[in-house]
Amino acid sequence: MPENLDLEQAVRSLSGRPLPGDVGVVQPRDFVHQQPFTFKSGQVIPGFTLRYETYGTLNATRDNAVLICHALSGDHHCAGWHSTEDRKPGWWNNLIGPGKAVDTDRFHVICANVLGGCQGSTGPSSLNPATGTPYGTSFPFVTIHDMVRAQKLLLDHLGVLQLHAVIGGSMGGMQAQLFAIEYPQFVRRVIAMATTARESAQAIAFNEVGRQAIMQDPAWNRGNYSKDGGPRVGLAIARMMAHITYVSDASMDRKFGRRKKDSAHADAYTFEPQFEVEGYLRYQGQSFINRFDANSYLYITRALDQFDLAQAHGSLEAAYAAVEAETLIVGFTSDWLFPPDQNRALALALLRAGKRASYAELDTDLGHDSFLLESEELYTLVRGFLDRGQSYVFDYSI
Amino acid sequence: MPENLDLEQAVRSLSGRPLPGDVGVVQPRDFVHQQPFTFKSGQVIPGFTLRYETYGTLNATRDNAVLICHALSGDHHCAGWHSTEDRKPGWWNNLIGPGKAVDTDRFHVICANVLGGCQGSTGPSSLNPATGTPYGTSFPFVTIHDMVRAQKLLLDHLGVLQLHAVIGGSMGGMQAQLFAIEYPQFVRRVIAMATTARESAQAIAFNEVGRQAIMQDPAWNRGNYSKDGGPRVGLAIARMMAHITYVSDASMDRKFGRRKKDSAHADAYTFEPQFEVEGYLRYQGQSFINRFDANSYLYITRALDQFDLAQAHGSLEAAYAAVEAETLIVGFTSDWLFPPDQNRALALALLRAGKRASYAELDTDLGHDSFLLESEELYTLVRGFLDRGQSYVFDYSI
Numbered sequence: 001m002p003e004n005l006d007l008e009q010a011v012r013s014l015s016g017r018p019l020p021g022d023v024g025v026v027q028p029r030d031f032v033h034q035q036p037f038t039f040k041s042g043q044v045i046p047g048f049t050l051r052y053e054t055y056g057t058l059n060a061t062r063d064n065a066v067l068i069c070h071a072l073s074g075d076h077h078c079a080g081w082h083s084t085e086d087r088k089p090g091w092w093n094n095l096i097g098p099g100k101a102v103d104t105d106r107f108h109v110i111c112a113n114v115l116g117g118c119q120g121s122t123g124p125s126s127l128n129p130a131t132g133t134p135y136g137t138s139f140p141f142v143t144i145h146d147m148v149r150a151q152k153l154l155l156d157h158l159g160v161l162q163l164h165a166v167i168g169g170s171m172g173g174m175q176a177q178l179f180a181i182e183y184p185q186f187v188r189r190v191i192a193m194a195t196t197a198r199e200s201a202q203a204i205a206f207n208e209v210g211r212q213a214i215m216q217d218p219a220w221n222r223g224n225y226s227k228d229g230g231p232r233v234g235l236a237i238a239r240m241m242a243h244i245t246y247v248s249d250a251s252m253d254r255k256f257g258r259r260k261k262d263s264a265h266a267d268a269y270t271f272e273p274q275f276e277v278e279g280y281l282r283y284q285g286q287s288f289i290n291r292f293d294a295n296s297y298l299y300i301t302r303a304l305d306q307f308d309l310a311q312a313h314g315s316l317e318a319a320y321a322a323v324e325a326e327t328l329i330v331g332f333t334s335d336w337l338f339p340p341d342q343n344r345a346l347a348l349a350l351l352r353a354g355k356r357a358s359y360a361e362l363d364t365d366l367g368h369d370s371f372l373l374e375s376e377e378l379y380t381l382v383r384g385f386l387d388r389g390q391s392y393v394f395d396y397s398i
Numbered sequence: 399m400p401e402n403l404d405l406e407q408a409v410r411s412l413s414g415r416p417l418p419g420d421v422g423v424v425q426p427r428d429f430v431h432q433q434p435f436t437f438k439s440g441q442v443i444p445g446f447t448l449r450y451e452t453y454g455t456l457n458a459t460r461d462n463a464v465l466i467c468h469a470l471s472g473d474h475h476c477a478g479w480h481s482t483e484d485r486k487p488g489w490w491n492n493l494i495g496p497g498k499a500v501d502t503d504r505f506h507v508i509c510a511n512v513l514g515g516c517q518g519s520t521g522p523s524s525l526n527p528a529t530g531t532p533y534g535t536s537f538p539f540v541t542i543h544d545m546v547r548a549q550k551l552l553l554d555h556l557g558v559l560q561l562h563a564v565i566g567g568s569m570g571g572m573q574a575q576l577f578a579i580e581y582p583q584f585v586r587r588v589i590a591m592a593t594t595a596r597e598s599a600q601a602i603a604f605n606e607v608g609r610q611a612i613m614q615d616p617a618w619n620r621g622n623y624s625k626d627g628g629p630r631v632g633l634a635i636a637r638m639m640a641h642i643t644y645v646s647d648a649s650m651d652r653k654f655g656r657r658k659k660d661s662a663h664a665d666a667y668t669f670e671p672q673f674e675v676e677g678y679l680r681y682q683g684q685s686f687i688n689r690f691d692a693n694s695y696l697y698i699t700r701a702l703d704q705f706d707l708a709q710a711h712g713s714l715e716a717a718y719a720a721v722e723a724e725t726l727i728v729g730f731t732s733d734w735l736f737p738p739d740q741n742r743a744l745a746l747a748l749l750r751a752g753k754r755a756s757y758a759e760l761d762t763d764l765g766h767d768s769f770l771l772e773s774e775e776l777y778t779l780v781r782g783f784l785d786r787g788q789s790y791v792f793d794y795s796i
Contacts, residue, residue, distance in 0.1 A: 200651050200656075201651050202642060205675050208671070209642070216635065240606075244600060244604060248600075252599035258597075258706065258709075271696055275703065
């Protein structure tokens with residue numbers, strides 16, 4: 001989160017109003033699709049709901065929409081506040097708002113919780129209308145492709161004729177790429193950050209440890225648990241580990257180093273949290289289990305693992321063959337989950353396929369989560385890419 | 399493990415004899431120290447056992463001993479075979495043996511399972527003589543310092559007057575450094591590889607997630623469990639995660655990539671292991687729980703976290719002030735657990751403190767475990783450092 005969040009919050013509290021540049025108090029809405037939906041796996045559900053938010057106004061030509069796609073643990077609430085008492089704004093509030101890089105005075109911004117998620121969209125924790133109980137692991141296996149198709153149905157419902165841009169980081173970047181592949185005439189611009197065309201063995205390995213932590217927790221019970229129960233211990237372990245992969249050695253050392261939680265007990269011998277970084281990680285784990293469903297974690301990490309554009313199309317160049325959008329790929333030097341090389345490879349493959357593509361590599365030491373954090377350099381890139389009228393290839397690194 | 403292990407094994411099976419250059423079938427022995435031992439924490443046990451092995455012969459002047467110190471999950475069995483039917487040799491069999499880099503024709507090699515361990519040395523799984531039940535978490539908190547002091551008692555018992563060298567990687571490298579600090583006149587040479595003078599926040603964070611996986615497993619039961627019970631699930635999760643940190647993104651990609659376990663089900667949708675790397679990790683977890691005690695894992699990872707030479711002495715240079723040994727530090731480019739910089743820092747601090755120290759950085763892509771793997775370059779460095787008669791400073795990188 002931005003470092004100055006508390007200051008922002010203090011200013012808001014004093015004024016009782018949204019900050020300048022802020023979309024203000026926003027309301028999530030539900031798109032209810034009442035027809036059967038067939039997943040890539042062949043499994044079918046009788047219908048689904050996507051919870052979403054919009055900011056800004058759709059123009060008369062219905063082509064100023066910008067779709068924001070969220071990452072594994074994100075949701076539809078990417079900007080603004082849910083009430084004037086809200087402690088935190090949406091997860092990309094620093095990027096999205098009036099006059100910001102994604103300018104809600106110009107663009108109609110849309111963001112939906114993914115299919116398979118747990119923040120209001122249909123997923124494993126939703127009730128199966130056929131049984132009246134949660135789907136649990138009877139929910140169909142979801143893919144990035146399914147997430148994208150469901151969002152396209154939402155955009156059709158909203159009357160969007162063409163996307164000015166689709167923007168996402170990490171898993172959101174996978175969705176953004178796939179949008180341009182599946183709906184080439186519908187997508188004019190893609191911005192994909194801190195992402196990949198397919199996970200490495202190491203990324204799969206980390207996801208597998210997280211899934212094992214959840215599935216080996218007796219409270220998982222093969223996916224059948226009540227809303228307040230479930231494998232909270234396993235999910236917290238999975239989140240603690242995953243969180244390490246979202247940051248960097250350097251950023252953890254700067255933030256925590258080897259500082260002890262309580263200097264009075266600096267030399268204590270204990271298995272309780274002794275170093276600040278331990279307490280921080282436990283907090284990350286505990287706060288996650290209050291907002292995320294363990295089965296959704298299984299489904300979405302599996303979707304991440306199975307995403308493989310080259311395998312699906314024969315090669316990455318073949319995958320991109322139909323793309324008509326201009327693409328901006330942004331990698332971050334300290335991202336070791338989806339490292340710069342994996343991002344650069346997307347832009348190269350697009351260029352080889354004859355597409356308009358650019359790659360920018362931002363020098364940060366904040367790790368994978370860099371795309372979420374304050375960066376004037378990133379804002380300038382995004383603003384420039386969304387603003388420009390005509391196509392040309394520009395490039396920072398290649 | 400060396401890639402050609404199966405071939406070695408096949409040759410051994412055919413010949414029924416140890417390979418040339420092999421120390422052959424070896425027997426572990428027990429050193430029983432029957433006097434109270436006070437830990438750095440102030441806690442006391444009435445005595446302890448260290449299980450150890452030796453190879454080669456102690457010379458008449460009792461100064462050709464080489465002490466090998468093992469890492470977190472290692473043990474005293476670092477070379478040779480426990481029987482002619484053994485499937486695997488000791489963990490550093492590629493480095494240690496007749497005519498090898500650590501030449502058992504010249505050196506009397508000694509290796510002991512650490513205090514707090516679970517391979518025959520006294521640790522949390524040992525019976526507390528006062529109660530007749532396992533110590534569990536009533537075992538004193540152990541530090542690297544305690545491990546070193548216990549091994550010094552063993553060396554005194556064996557009649558060693560001076561160590562020709564102490565050699566270790568990872569946690570073994572911490573012990574090796576501390577030997578030269580605590581017993582300056584006793585240690586002539588130190589080789590410390592893939593190690594650090596103190597863990598970074600990230601390394602502490604990974605250890606903490608592993609400990610949480612163990613301690614949150616209901617079968618941990620605050621450390622009270624039977625020999626065949628205990629938090630097997632939590633320990634397996636901890637090991638799976640830790641194993642990722644011992645290798646590298648590149649080596650996992652080369653070894654497994656995104657290969658599926660069963661090509662017939664390559665497109666299956668399942669939470670069962672689908673990618674080879676998942677099956678491999680589960681195997682790592684399952685084999686570990688059959689040989690390692692969960693409480694020992696807690697104690698030893700805590701010892702790793704608390705090791706901090708600079709904090710203990712005011713500065714790293716002050717820590718090394720008394721050292722008389724010559725030191726060779728070896729870092730590995732792809733080690734992201736104890737990265738090259740942390741290794742280089744040791745040699746620099748030794749040089750600043752006016753000591754004979756050298757740093758060599760080996761270019762590998764095998765990660766932290768590189769120190770355990772076949773490397774002619776490493777063997778040459780170790781052999782040269784152990785052989786040379788007089789002191790001079792040499793250096794690859796600084």
